[in-house]
Structure formats: C-alpha cells, structure tokens
Amino acid sequence: MATTQAATPWAVLLCKFADNNDEPFPLIYYRNLFTSAGVGLSNVVDFFRVYSHGNIDIGGSQIFGWFTLPETKAEAYAKGRGQIVDDARLAAAANGVDLSAFWGVLVCTNVPFETFGVQNGRAAVADSLGTAPRILAQEVGHGYGLDHSMADGVAAEYQDRWDVMSALNAAWAGNPTFAQVGPGLNAANMAARGWLDPERVWVRTGWFDEQVTLRPHHRRDLPGFLVARVGPYYVELRINEDWDAGIGSPVVLVHRLDANRSWLMASASGQRFFPPGAVFERTDELANGMPKAHAEVVNIDRASRQATLRLSYQPTIRPLHAFVLPYPVKLGQPTKVVVKATDGLTSAPVQGEVRLHSYDVNGQAVDVTPFPTDTPTIVTLRAKRIFDPETKKWTDFEDPTGEVTAVGYSDTVLDLGY
Ligand SMILES: [Zn+2]
Structure with a gap:
C-alpha cells in the first residue's frame, strides 16, 4: 500500500445530565463501538479503516466516564447545542483526563438529546439514540471535514442512498452488536479527504476508450482496481454485502466532486444507479455533440466481486x-x-x-x-x-x-x- 496510517484517536466522553442518572449502555458497548476492542464487529474503527483505504485509524480511542455535567438537559438545550462539547471537556479535565492526547472528542449523552458532528471540528455528539455506526460514522465523518452527499440536479442534501453521508436516507444494514451499520462512503467523498489509494484508481489522461475491471471500492484485500476516473467522474462498484448489505442489487455508481460535496450522477433517463447494461453519458460543447464521458456497465459478477466496464472519454475515436x-x-x-x-x-x-x-x-x-x-x-x-x-x-x-x-x-x- 502506498498509504500510511494516521492515528487519530478520539476521547469518548460519557456524560450524564444533572437531572438523570441513566446509563443506556454498559461500558463494553462503547468500547466495542469506538475502540480497537470492537474491531471486526463493524464498529466505527472498522468503518474508517476501510473507507479511508487505511489512511485513518481511530482504534486508539479511549472511553472515559460516566461524568455528570453541571447542567440539566433543559439547561443544556438553552445553552445551545455546541456548548455541550465544551462542558464535557471541562468535566473530563476535572476528572483528570488529558484531552491533548486525542485527535477528537466524542460526547455520548445518557438520554436522548441531539446527535451531530462539528464540520472540520474534530468533535461530535451522540445521544443515547445516536450510537449506531449508521449515524455515528456520518457524524464523526463531519469531524474530518466530510459534508452531506448530494445528487446531481437535486437541491436538497442527503440524496445518495449508497452513501453514509446521506444519513437517514441511506441504505443501512442490520448488525447484531450495534443494530444499524452502513452504507459505505462513496469514492468521491473518499477522494475529497485524500483517502483513495492512488495505486488502486484506474486513470487515463487524454482520450481513451478501454474495457476496465473494477472491484468493490472498499475491498483493498482483492487485487485490481477499486475506482476508475472518467474525466471528472469517479466510477465505483457496490456489492450488497458488508457495510453495503442493505443497498439491494449490485450497482455501479458515478459521482463527481464539487465544493467539498459528492454528487451522485444520473443516466440520460434520470436513473442514478447503473446495473448491468446501463450507460452513463455526458456531452459537452467540446465534443461536437458526441458523448464526452461514457461509462457502460458491461457486466457485474457478484460471485467474483468484479464489474466489467467500458469507459471512454471523447469517444469520437472509438475503434x-x-x-x-x-x-x-x-x-x-x-x-x-x-x-x-x-x-x-x-x-x-x-x-x-x-x-x-x-x-x-x-x-x-x-x-x-x-x-x-x-x-x-x-x-x-x-x-x-x-x-x-x-x-x-x-x-x-x-x-x-x-x-x-x-x-x-x-x-x-x-x-x-x-
Ligand atoms: Zn450530518
């Protein structure tokens, strides 16, 4: 691998409001959720190892608490949601926790409150209903700078059901430990963070017309290319297993990246996913009306985890x-x-x-x-x-x-x- 792992451990601060002594999960739940102790259970550590192509490792995170905040839940609401992170930091410091050893801070409240991530802020809050990796991967992703995913031609956020950054609109899967996990993170969002392994990305300069085989974009354990570039577009294969177990049929997806957001691209008929036989095409004025970017799904073989694609750019030179x-x-x-x-x-x-x-x-x-x-x-x-x-x-x-x-x-x- 060309990439080196960056350890970005988080301090997980378990916090109770002053007016409620509940503990919604035992400590082992949080350890399994957010530290190397739970690796292999589809925890948050697994998610970021897989979808950063090994660039990010939060396995060194530690669980602290329970701490009791000075405010009641009603008082915390009145202060504004950002304040709870600062109050939790103070409570942890008062109990001897050295937060300088950690890259980020995750505050877990003991009752329903609010679940959110601080964009580029190295901080997130998960209330007692927000601990499933389905949601938490998205909130922690905000801490690394990820934003909500979009779909081309749609103004609203959360339009990519194959992307964890579409939160509640995304196709999650059941998990025995954490209830809900997935789906994965799309290749454009990975690229935005510098997480795509460049040695596993198929790319050509100039004009081209070639047949290419792709693996599911998170399967670094399999040989071959994981993502392909056609002009500004990222092409990836998604198979209904692992984090993507809830997506339904295997599909090829096409994204572009703009303004730090991924945009899910559609076919000429408006379909935003590409099963076998489907074609994605875009023209522009430089291409004399011919398709400039072209991605055709020749075949998807689920058993061998491979998609065969015909990819071309400026295909006026097709042989x-x-x-x-x-x-x-x-x-x-x-x-x-x-x-x-x-x-x-x-x-x-x-x-x-x-x-x-x-x-x-x-x-x-x-x-x-x-x-x-x-x-x-x-x-x-x-x-x-x-x-x-x-x-x-x-x-x-x-x-x-x-x-x-x-x-x-x-x-x-x-x-x-x-
Ligand atoms: Zn969000």
Missing part, C-alpha cells in the same frame, strides 16, 4: 473493426459482397458506409459507389494494371483497397485480401 465476405474478394468479375463492421472493444454491430477503390480495364483508378455495411452489394473489382513500355507488357498489381466509416468511430481500412 472500428470491419471485414468483408467473401474474402479475398474475387477480382475481374461481378461479385456479391457483404461488409460487417463491429465495435473494436465490444464486438457489437455498428452501421457504417463502405468505400472501395478499384481500377478500370485500362488500369485507371475508379471508386465504387459507396454502400452501407450489412447490405449485400454486387461490385466488380479489378487489379491495378501497369504498362511497361520496354517489354510492351501489362503487369497486374492486385491492390484494390477499401475503408469503412461510421459516425463516432475512427475510419478503418477494409482488408480485401490484396
């Missing part, structure tokens, strides 16, 4: 293959020929135009009237003839030529067998 039957074309007599053209990557049929160049009986170049591919057409092709004045003889050079053109593809030479 074309063509062949003629019969091959070689007979010379000197009317012959019925048919020319087939296929996409150079997918072998899908392509409609195009065939141009053949022949010679007349005197050896002069002539062009055959163009005709469409897939259409049997009778042509007469003749060899090139050259008269040698010394020997007074005609010599045949069998070099009729041809090419096929198709909109959106590079021209291709048609091999006539000569």
Whole structure:
C-alpha cells in the first residue's frame, strides 16, 4: 500500500445530565463501538479503516466516564447545542483526563438529546439514540471535514442512498452488536479527504476508450482496481454485502466532486444507479455533440466481486473493426459482397458506409459507389494494371483497397485480401 496510517484517536466522553442518572449502555458497548476492542464487529474503527483505504485509524480511542455535567438537559438545550462539547471537556479535565492526547472528542449523552458532528471540528455528539455506526460514522465523518452527499440536479442534501453521508436516507444494514451499520462512503467523498489509494484508481489522461475491471471500492484485500476516473467522474462498484448489505442489487455508481460535496450522477433517463447494461453519458460543447464521458456497465459478477466496464472519454475515436465476405474478394468479375463492421472493444454491430477503390480495364483508378455495411452489394473489382513500355507488357498489381466509416468511430481500412 502506498498509504500510511494516521492515528487519530478520539476521547469518548460519557456524560450524564444533572437531572438523570441513566446509563443506556454498559461500558463494553462503547468500547466495542469506538475502540480497537470492537474491531471486526463493524464498529466505527472498522468503518474508517476501510473507507479511508487505511489512511485513518481511530482504534486508539479511549472511553472515559460516566461524568455528570453541571447542567440539566433543559439547561443544556438553552445553552445551545455546541456548548455541550465544551462542558464535557471541562468535566473530563476535572476528572483528570488529558484531552491533548486525542485527535477528537466524542460526547455520548445518557438520554436522548441531539446527535451531530462539528464540520472540520474534530468533535461530535451522540445521544443515547445516536450510537449506531449508521449515524455515528456520518457524524464523526463531519469531524474530518466530510459534508452531506448530494445528487446531481437535486437541491436538497442527503440524496445518495449508497452513501453514509446521506444519513437517514441511506441504505443501512442490520448488525447484531450495534443494530444499524452502513452504507459505505462513496469514492468521491473518499477522494475529497485524500483517502483513495492512488495505486488502486484506474486513470487515463487524454482520450481513451478501454474495457476496465473494477472491484468493490472498499475491498483493498482483492487485487485490481477499486475506482476508475472518467474525466471528472469517479466510477465505483457496490456489492450488497458488508457495510453495503442493505443497498439491494449490485450497482455501479458515478459521482463527481464539487465544493467539498459528492454528487451522485444520473443516466440520460434520470436513473442514478447503473446495473448491468446501463450507460452513463455526458456531452459537452467540446465534443461536437458526441458523448464526452461514457461509462457502460458491461457486466457485474457478484460471485467474483468484479464489474466489467467500458469507459471512454471523447469517444469520437472509438475503434472500428470491419471485414468483408467473401474474402479475398474475387477480382475481374461481378461479385456479391457483404461488409460487417463491429465495435473494436465490444464486438457489437455498428452501421457504417463502405468505400472501395478499384481500377478500370485500362488500369485507371475508379471508386465504387459507396454502400452501407450489412447490405449485400454486387461490385466488380479489378487489379491495378501497369504498362511497361520496354517489354510492351501489362503487369497486374492486385491492390484494390477499401475503408469503412461510421459516425463516432475512427475510419478503418477494409482488408480485401490484396
Ligand atoms: Zn450530518
């Protein structure tokens, strides 16, 4: 791995309001939730190890408390929600906790109050209803600078059901220890934090048109690429297991990143997820009306955790293959020929135009009237003839030529067998 782990331990401060002595969970619950003691249970440590591609490790977090705050719950509301973090810090310091040893502070209240994260603030509050990783990963994510995820064309936040930063609109999964976990964090949000392992991101510069295989974007344990870039877009595979167990069918997702937010992209028909066969395309004025960014889901194989994608950028240069039957074309007599053209990557049929160049009986170049591919057409092709004045003889050079053109593809030479 190219990445190095940054230890960012949090101090978890368990706090009671002055008017309530409840303890909603035993201490072991909090240890399992937020320290290395609970790694493997799908706890918050696991989440950030996985979705930071190993860049962030909060496993060294520690649990402190219970402490009793000086205020009642009603008084805490009256102070404003941000104040409770400062009050919890004071209560911890008064009990001998050295907070300077910790990267962040998580305050857990003993009764329902409010659950929130402080954007870029290295702080979050989880009330007694807000401790599931489904919610807590999002609030702690705010502490690292993550914002709520968006969908292209929609003004409201929380529009990406495959992203934990869409909070209650996201597709969570059941968990025996913490009740609710997931879903994962999308690749654009990971990129925004510098968490994508660059060695696992497929990227090309300039124009390209290639077939690419992707793994689920959190599976660093599997070989191959985890994320692909097509121009400004991040392409990722999501499989309905692990943190994503609640998403339903396996899908490919496309995001862009803008203003520190991920934007879930839609197909031309408005669908924001891409099952096998689906195509994401965007055009712009530089592409002469052709799709500039193109991501087509050729196949998703859930069993092998792989998606096969055709990714292209400025695909006016898509490769074309063509062949003629019969091959070689007979010379000197009317012959019925048919020319087939296929996409150079997918072998899908392509409609195009065939141009053949022949010679007349005197050896002069002539062009055959163009005709469409897939259409049997009778042509007469003749060899090139050259008269040698010394020997007074005609010599045949069998070099009729041809090419096929198709909109959106590079021209291709048609091999006539000569
Ligand atoms: Zn939030």
